[in-house]
Amino acid sequence: MKIKLEKILNLDDGEYRFHFETAARDIGLGLTDYEGHEVFDRPVVTDVVLNKTSHIYYVKLYAASDARFLCDRCLEDARHTITGEFQVAYTDLKSNREVYDSESEVRLIEIHKANEITLDKDVCDTLMLEIPTKVLCKEDCKGLCVQCGANLNEALCEHAVMQMNANN
Ligand SMILES: [Zn+2]
Ligand SMILES: [Zn+2]
Known part of the structure; x- marks a missing residue:
């Protein structure tokens, strides 16, 4: 799940959208239950809204995946859709970073080192945070x-x- 910098550095200021579908394990979401089955066994769908304003890239991501848990009471399959949102900003100007970093996290893109923004870890962390502590196959199991x-x-x-x- 990557956004190529060459694609966005020369864009006009404005809003851009990206859509990704990835296997969970490809973004590090290889969680398994105690029987060894993958919990996130369906694709992770991520929609990204990128707002570009004077060398700041505001990234808002919406991630969703249909996950397979075991019911806390009967141990049968219990499927749940896990969704989460995350926001972060990037800039390719060091001076920008100093100005904005006090308000919220602004990550510096080092153009000579990286040629893309990688979303994998943010998407993975976002979904992990949304995993419920208790899962039931149905309310009245x-x-x-x-x-x-x-x-x-x-x-x-x-x-x-x-x-x-x-x-x-
Ligand atoms: Zn009995
Ligand atoms: Zn149950």
């Missing part, structure tokens, strides 16, 4: 029987039936 391990969403085991009768 009944979970597993603590005695026999049966998935109570599928059928009631004898323990669940006994429990229900005891409650009535």
